[in-house]
Amino acid sequence: MAFFQWDDKYSVGVARFDQEHKKLIDLTNRFYDAMKEGKGRDVIGPTCRELVNYTKTHFANEELALAKTSYPNLAEHKREHNLFTNQALDLQKKVESGEPVVISSIGNFLKNWLINHIQGTDKTYSKYFS
Ligand code: FEO
Numbered sequence: 001m002a003f004f005q006w007d008d009k010y011s012v013g014v015a016r017f018d019q020e021h022k023k024l025i026d027l028t029n030r031f032y033d034a035m036k037e038g039k040g041r042d043v044i045g046p047t048c049r050e051l052v053n054y055t056k057t058h059f060a061n062e063e064l065a066l067a068k069t070s071y072p073n074l075a076e077h078k079r080e081h082n083l084f085t086n087q088a089l090d091l092q093k094k095v096e097s098g099e100p101v102v103i104s105s106i107g108n109f110l111k112n113w114l115i116n117h118i119q120g121t122d123k124t125y126s127k128y129f130s
Helices: 015-036 041-067 074-097 103-129
Strands: none
Touching (some): 015 103, 041 103, 074 103
């Protein structure tokens, strides 16, 4: 069973963003699996970079789309995105420099952050796209 599985309860009711969230889950699993399987830095590094880059792409896509609606919480939403992006970039630096990391802590951090953000903050924009 995958470390992090999509559940329909995570749906934000916007097909495009559900797809992007599914891709984030998939990339999180690939990164987690690479660490768990003890792959080298040459494999773990790029999977981490891909996850971080796609996270930035997704955040930018959401922010652009939200700016075109009357969504009132964009500034706070962006703040959450920026905070996580910085944490993810720190993680990427550690991974790429070969610093030892605690796999379960990283996996759970990414998974819990995404679940909480999608179910808490992202869902507050659903009605602005209907
Ligand atoms: Fe789907 Fe606000 O990130």
